[in-house]
Amino acid sequence: MCNNHEHSKLTSNNRDLQEIEKQIDRRHFLKKTSLGLGAMALGSLLGSENLMANLGDKNVQEAVLNNYNKNRLGLPHHLPKAKRIIYLFQSGGPSQMDLFDYKPKLVDMFGKELPESVIGGQRLTGMSGSQSTLPVAPSSFNFKQYGESRAWVSDAMPYLSEVVDDLCFVKGMQTDQINHTPAISFMQTGHQLPGRPSIGSWLSYGLGSDNENLPTFITLISKNGKGQPLTASLWGNGFLPTEHQGVQFRSGKDPVLYLSDPENYDGNDRRHMLDYLGHLNEIQNDAYGDPEIQARMAQYEMAFKMQTSVPEVADLSDEPEHIFDLYGKDSRDPGTYAANCLMARKLLEKGVKFIQLYHQGWDQHIGCPGGVKNQSKNTDQANAALIKDLKQRGMLDDTLVIWGGEFGRTVYSQGQLTEDNYGRDHHPKAFTMWMAGAGVKPGFTYGETDDFSYNVVKDPVHVHDFHATLLHLFGVDHERLTFKHQGRRYRLTDVHGNVVKDLLT
């Protein structure tokens, strides 16, 4: 074995690389000396008793440094309400007026031209913008009021109607984007172009992990999803350190591949192997100081821990029958939305901070009634089950649940409008989301749209406001969680966003 090797420094025998190494040395010298002086100054500022007196004890020293590093962001800024979050992303843009935003007056308007005054000069997409007519299409679903909160829900979501008193509907959501890719990116990262850190990465960076054996930020996608593709930039870390990116679990029986040992290998010396690999990486890190090396080291360690932690979480066999019944029959089929919801609950229980679920297919340009019905059928029972299950375990107290897509849909029909069929195009100016749990008012509806569900007439909530509110629930002031990149400090909300205090308990 290689234990006797003593590497003080790994150097290349290639002359060009040696040149680079020299340069890095100079830079490192400057960096390390200036930081070293800074640390000494800091030590005297903080009072030497704290930082210096115990320097002999290596453990204490390490703990002090760790603590200093962890606290350098000064978080949380205020007392959090939420410990964990599950974001049920409905990709494609669910039709708000076919699910929650009840517009009874539309029935009389069937087939009539949507007034220009309502559109207000808004630019439509290329898909319906060239239509000769924009006929109003009332919802073909029946609406009823449910619960003590008397919330309106259409008959597409019978299960959800049972839990409306735990939900907080936000009916005045607004986004800036009208097409899927920029709109999803905007919703998940606060910017229309890919490359900014996602919400989960910001939270992981700001608040750290509650379970060292599982990633802080996990993404689950329903299998066999159709429609607009989802890309890894949506749960990417952007310019934040790489270990804060979301870890995507596969939808299926094995959420993470190759966790089990290959044939004829017992895995007993893996720890030893990783330690040595870590040692080599550390040498490399000393020489080059590339943060990606540290991220890689952290990820090897995480992968090692996940060999035991993931099979335990992915194994749903210890769940009782009645829990499967609660989530619906799909929950026995790994990779479906229902099965993902159930696994997400287990992950939340284990202390995973951010779970990002995606369910595709909410893009009803044609055949909206049938499409919404179908999509609801695949998700409704699991949504309601998740709320109920979290609540009975006392977890809704500190878990935030969010449901919503990237935008809403138009009141006018895209394509031909018939008695029982219509299509709906993308609509960014008004859509509905709901939240539940930690610190959010239960049984509450916020915001109002006009009679066409086209414009928000009361209490609009912009995507930036939503992000600010979400961070607020985690004890983070959205204006103070920043990261300096390419010469300026970035935030999830960039230069926008107001916390919507009316949504909070």
Added chain:
Amino acid sequence: MNEVSDIVLFFGRFHPLLVHLPIGFLFFAFLLEVISKWKKNPSLTTAIPLALLLGALSALGSCILGYMLSLSGDYDESAVDIHFWFGIATTVVAFVAWLIRIEKLNIPNTNTVKANISTLTLIVVLLSVTGHYGGNLTHGSDYLVKYLPFGKEPKKELPAISKIEDAGVYDYLVDPILQNKCTSCHNPSKKKGGLSFVDSTAILAGGKNGDALIPGNSSKSEMIKRVLLDPHHDDFMPPEGKTPLTEEEVAILMYWIDNANADFSSQIKGIETPENITKIASNFLEIPIEGEKGTTKLPTVNPINEETLIAIKKEGFQIRELVFESNIYEVVLPPKTITAKNSNELDKKLALLTGIKENILWFYAENNSINDSHLKLISEFVNLQKLNINSNPITDNGIAAFENHAFLNSVNLYGTKVTKKSLVSFTKMKNLQNVYAWKTAIKNDDITSTFKGNENAPKISLGL
């Protein structure tokens, strides 16, 4: 008052800048005089005439600019008068001192040395007096001695109240906001815009642009209009560089003008008060809303030292500070840290926490063989608000230890052995809001029969 042209005010505002020149020059002349005498170094005195001349000229300039500034009418006239005459006196004496120094002016029966020293001393006195009055004009008359460590007059204290409803809207809510954000510029000695906010008479008197407020109509009231403008607008208040009013503060001011008709003696209970105002008032006054649970204020506790934190982590606890530098912590004992195999270790682990019992706000220890005797220890966590101890062998006796706990707000007891007897204990915890009791012996009927419409009863979730 006649409109003063902008250019006059523009130059006038350079007064606070220019005044520092005569102060420096004249004081320097005085120091040169003193040091030359003391060190017996006559060569220093050659610079004195120049210093005096520059001081006198810059003083003259300051006087002129000061007069221009006073035309704005932003300042209290009597206070300006004193500053005005002392400023002129300083300038005159400075010229006299200069003339004496260059021996163009001879005062009979005195020698020049004495005349020099005395005029310079007089200048220093005059400078100090003028400067002091000038400072009062800019910063307010109590600026200098506000933080004087002794001889302070005890501040007029409002009588302590225990209910939000008893608070006078103006005295307890509005006045503190005005004092905090407005009166540094709107006070009797520095009346910006001719407006002062120090008391009811001053507020009702209004300012140069008319009334500051219209009772019952906040949207037409100048003081509300100004704070709601775009922050980049010229008329936005408070002006750039000062802390703007928060949303809550504006809400209080509007509530006072609209609902209390800007009355100076109304109490909250006498007028229509929306829920959000009660909430803001509760935060301002740090008085909990009656009947409402969930405290908003964080306890003040001592910090935990580094060694203790390390020791706690070593025992398998996760510990996280809930607010940066608040010394308030969440402590988690991960599930199944304690099993049948090491159940004897739990006492030792929990004993370690008693050292930081005031610092724990949230405590999680699900599925860790916690029993009633352990709960006795945990019930001593005086500031505890959230307790997750589901899936543990806990009975009603353990819960009884938490009766009269002041802050406990949420308890997760699912999968424990508690029965309806605990329901009575719950009613004795005055801040308790939520209990999760799925998979326990508690039934829906027990809840209705025990609570019988008791308003202090928490919400019990039984699950499915």
